[in-house]
Amino acid sequence: MSPVASPTIGTQFGGLTFFAQSHPGELCGSNGLPLTPNSITIFGQAQFLKTISHPYLCSYLDIIRGKHDEVISISEYLPQLVNSRPLSLDEVISIASQTLQALNYLNELGIVHRSLCPENIVLTDRGHIQLFNYGLYYMTNGGMDVSFPIGHPKYLAPEVYLGGRGAKSGSKVDVWSLGMIILELALGKQLWSDLKLAQCMRKVLSLLHIKVSVLERLAREHGCWEDCQEFPAELHDFISKCLSVSPCERPTPRQLLRHPLFQDVSQVDVNKHSKEEMQYQVFPGFQSHRIPVYQNVKHPLLERSLQELYYLWHLAGGDVQAELKKQGLIRTKAPILSIPNLVLLEGTVFGQVRDQTSMLDLRVVPLPLDTLYQRLVHVPLTSYYPLVEIKSEIISKEDGEQLEAASLPLIIRERDTEYQFHRIVLYDRLIKGYPYKKAAILKEAHKDIPPLYRGHIWAALLEVDGDVDGYYVAVDKETPTHTDRQIEVDIPRCHQYDELLSSCEGHRKFRRVLKAWVVSHPQYVYWQGLDSLCAPFLYLNFNNEAQAFACLSAFIPKYLHNFFLKDNTAVIQEYLAKFSHLIAFHDPALENHLVGINFIPELFAIPWFLTMFSHVFPLHKIFHLWDKLLLGDASFPLYIGLAILQQLRDTLLESGFNECILLFSDLPEIDMERCVTDSIELYCSTPRSVTYRQHELQPDASADNEINTELVMSPLPVAELQSELCPRISGADLLELLQKKKSKVVTVDIRAVEEYSRGTVAGSIHIPWSSASVPELSTLQASKGRIIVILGAHALHSAQVSWH
Known part of the structure; x- marks a missing residue:
């Protein structure tokens, strides 16, 4: 199908800029912290304007904070x-x-x-x-x-x-x-x-x-x-x-x-009438079924929402600040010309020449869409209307280039205008069909998630539905509670490098969402780290507190079940024991080294898992990490932690206890795309029973689940888990591994001769526990790289052999 011809430009954006008032000197607020710059306060307050939609109002699209307290607003114009x-x-x-x-x-x-x-x-x-x-x-x-x-x-x-x-x-x-x-x-x-x-x-x-x-x-x-x-x-x-x-x-x-x-x-x-519906006529005979009839046939790109157009315009090379510079609204100035004659100790300056560029100038700079049109001029008409119910061989052939782009690195895909266009158009349809299109959203999310719709897609992956607004409004977020003081202390330290979350409006929304969660979950208490856990959801749903709260409320039971109990010792200790077992399963040398220097997970991994790494990494890395985390089960964070350790493996093996403490106090740069890839590979190559936890939120038992209960994992005391170096595997997982054509399992039967003679797993190596020694076990060196399963009548005997 031939591409759509370039249209006459009818829709464009406008940008205007002004400067916020600077605080005199280094003033501090009542909490002893420096005052939030007015430009950040404006930035946070202006976010609400982006939610306003009315036929007779130009829509706000973005607010940008520049240097020297400059604020740029972009809206429909x-x-x-x-x-x-x-x-x-x-x-x-x-x-x-x-x-x-x-x-x-x-x-x-x-x-x-x-x-x-x-x-x-x-x-x-x-x-x-x-x-x-x-x-x-x-x-x-x-x-x-x-x-x-x-x-x-x-x-x-x-x-x-x-x-x-x-x-x-x-x-x-x-x-x-x-x-x-x-x-x-x-x-x-x-x-x-x-x-x-x-x-x-x-x-x-x-x-x-x-x-x-x-x-x-x-x-x-x-x-x-x-x-x-x-x-x-x-x-x-x-x-x-x-x-x-x-x-x-x-x-x-x-x-x-x-x-x-x-x-x-x-x-x-x-x-009753949205801004988009004002573009259509409704005939009297079709009042109950609104049929859009275009007054003027336009380019299909103009049917997309303004938010989508602005996002794609940015990807296509649109630069607001560059356009403002062309019009003289942003001017560079040599730093030496800004030096004042006198600076007092409290920060007051004298003799500084007032910069004329900081004066109010409300000229509107048009931001035409020509660049975007040219970038998408060759996109066929069918790409604007993707099929989600049926497939077409003709359309599939036209989407060949999109399939090629899917193999590129994620960071390139997120900056590719045409690829993002296809993903946005597709996801827009799927999101509008949620929850009926939940399976399709899940399938597409395995490929990637476009940043523009990440908040809505995460909500779909967490199965958020129902009257989330009504429930959130009903929660008392105003009555003082005993956790208010700790929340007030934690918020100013949570991702404050981000302009949105550091704004006064960001702090207010933080406080409301956290209080709503604490009040609506009386069985739990507020633990430090909950603010970091809330930050990604609040950032993506800044203008929708109810959805941020609903996502947080759905995320915690799935991945952090009972982590926020008043006494969560048993839950965390079991989680960390499983993490140690996972390290030993995939990297015995590293686990032996960490155990040898007594560098246990309690010293570094609690902030990882309590905040699902949101306290450790900046937001832009958390987004890519959680894109895959939300596709996995409750055990997937353990594999992410292991993937991080593998990137630091060489350094850890050469370090002692003190060096490891210093290393994790200031974590080196982590390749997040490699971390995600490695964690998926580790997850797929590990039997599910290895990460079984009794405190994990168990899914509803399926009616057709007829697995023998003797072949599944049963809960163990935390002390027993901590005493074992290697993980346990269920009988069901062992049988599944043995049935594979190219099985990588080596079974070692350590039972007594009498018990062994009654029956054993086919192909197993018999080394009785009573006579097991290092020389005999050294014969297993030839099986390096394979899964060695120790079969025994007593758990203690198996654990002791595994230490060798």
Whole structure:
């Protein structure tokens, strides 16, 4: 099938940048830790904006924190402004209605625009409006985290100037701004277009003392009063109400939506209609079955979500900061030019020239999608609509290149635009079919997991479903508990190199999710390390605390069952004993060396397994590690730990006790892809009974499971496990190994002659325990590399022989 032709560019992104206010000197908070930079606070606060979806709002796509407290926001953007062409009165009324609907939606979310002006209202190709840059006031904590005032001076309400910097603005300030904008659009001319900034501010304040209506004053001042009198009575009344000087008399956006001006204007029910559905028409005869009928046939790439387009645009070479540099919004400066003349001991500086580039410049830099279109121009149409129920030989042939890319290293696949496109499109369909497509998601996850949908895929792998939001809301996360103090201490030390988790919003979400888990699991207690365990889930579901909590709640029983009991000694000791047995099974030389220098797993492995390595490795490595961990059972972490030791094997064999302690206090760089590959190979080559644990969450017994109970593993005391150097194997696993065509098993029967003569495993070597000695056992050296199984009547005898 021929590739899709390059479309006319209709959708693009816009970026704008500003600088957060720096803290003076090295100030510390009440907890004794340095204050969080305002740029990080803004970064965390702005994440919520990415969840907002409304037909009349430009979607936020990303927030980037740059150098020197610079913040860059990227959102949907269209270059056509609302005042770019003359508008009819019907169009002006429609714009007023759509703007009020958008403002009302923002107010319901606790957001005030405060920057409403014609430059922040754009027009779509269907004639609808979309508000732009509506999150600046929200993300900067009402302007407290930046050094510049927020809002266009000409369109700001008078009370904003009277309230000063610290006063918080409500929804009615946006109503004033809307009244000014609608008046300009209706008159077809700008107000005070030839006045300077200070003059505009004086003009706004002068409106506080007039005796006539603001509408009349402005119209007469610009010689347009006669034109205003020709307005419909409803429009005249609407503008007058918006421009009420007293905030008490000025209505809210919700109240204005019921104004008679809009009685014939339809309004969008956001709860029923998504932003994407606004692109479709619905015929009256198909109300119950929404059938999308495109008004204009577009390139199928434009059907993808904006989040997908932005992610692929980045992979295709899109660089926001490079685009801003081209427009002069980011400039480099020699460090020597930033040196102040005087620095006091508390950190205050003097004589530092103010950098002009740090001044507010709200120019919007368009980020066109041409690069992405060119990168995917040869992708066939069928790739945009993958089949998940049936297969096609024709489509399979077209996907040949994708199969070739699947053999490349993971880091290359994650940066390959076309490969990620195919994976994203496929996973998007599978996730929408969850839980019915759970098996297909599991199958694809064995190949790889695209970073864009990692949070949703992990939730599917952990079988998270049901009303997770309702359950999370019902959990009491506010009442103080005895664990609050420890949580407060742990959070500022957990993955704080990451800007998202180190933000104030990140700390708040951390606290809520951890408290929810502790409260909803009264049988457990809070152990240090639970915060590290929560970090990957919170990072991937930052704007969905309920899903982060649900994933954590599903992860712990599967991999850390009973690890968080108040007395978890037996659980951890059994786990570490099994880890020692696994080392001895695969690498006896290493295990003998570690035992010889008394470097036991208790000294280094508890943080590994208690946090599933999330305390040891940075987040970007944890993601790749857990991608495979979630596909395995509860024993798989043991193999990951063994794979790590194998990468350090040469160093460990040459080190003594003290050197090993130093080595694990600052763990060397670990090749994570090799670690994952090795752990899978180790897992596949090990009998399941070797890692059997009685404290593991046992799956439900299958009805058709007819294995003889005498052939399966039974629980053992921890002391007995610790006394044994080598692991035990179940009879069922032994029989399975012996039945293989090329069996690697060597069985050594150490029972007495009388017992041996009654019957034994075919091909076994008979070395009676009573006469077993090192010379006799040395004959087994020829079987090096094979699995040696010792058969005995008494466990103690078998354990003693295994030590040799």
